[in-house]
């Protein structure tokens with residue numbers, strides 16, 4: 001197989017585009033996809049302060065690295081969720097944190113670390129044992145991202161969601177025809193009073209492309225999946241997508257692109273109304289006078305008393 005651009009030996013074949021590439025042209029293409037996405041969706045400019053939420057995995061670290069390389073003003077945010085496995089100190093959260101610290105040093109970028117266990121006395125997934133662990137983690141991460149962005153005056157929060165994440169979520173949302181979730185599934189969410197602007201510059205790149213980028217650029221990342229995520233719906237959906245893509249290459253990117261067109265035509269984009277304010281942190285909420293995160297935290301306080 002030869003590189004489509006230079007006819008040297010190809011090291012990767014992007015089957016969805018029937019596009020074999022050498023290392024140099026793969027990296028060149030990867031970077032230009034990220035830049036095009038940032039521009040097309042008006043995500044941020046070189047003057048904006050960008051907070052990159054990093055997990056220690058390949059996607060978010062690739063994002064942090066490429067944004068720095070492109071000359072954006074980036075700072076990493078690592079949320080240590082206090083998740084350990086049988087390896088104790090060498091468990092999931094601490095190992096992930098180490099990968100983030102290593103990259104911060106490598107690219108000479110600032111890293112903010114927030115520690116859930118130290119602050120709330122429990123690993124994030126177990127803050128509320130009546131909810132699915134991934135849901136509690138999601139609420140916790142969103143809350144801390146907003147809090148940190150506001151505290152330090154960041155213009156935008158960037159996350160490493162990739163095409164595989166987006167089509168997995170999209171399929172779940174379509175299976176329920178969940179109009180509210182479908183409306184909000186977009187590469188950019190504008191700032192709404194109290195919520196910071198959120199962007200996903202990697203939505204047109206697959207896990208495989210992010211993995212290859214990390215390997216080619218020598219970015220060390222943590223390989224293990226979160227021990228709590230084994231039963232997650234997202235993993236089930238990703239397995240289904242792998243089968244669809246195997247049989248019909250290009251289905252993922254087509255499904256996502258066509259969805260964006262569909263969304264533009266058929267889903268109205270009016271602002272969300274009736275957002276209340278959390279009485280504890282001031283972040284917006286759709287339910288009563290406490291945000292989802294503080295409803296969880298207040299229950300823990302009651303249990304302790």
Ligand SMILES: [Zn+2]
Nearest residue numbers: 003006022025
């Ligand atoms: Zn080439």
Ligand SMILES: [Zn+2]
Nearest residue numbers: 278281291294
């Ligand atoms: Zn709150």
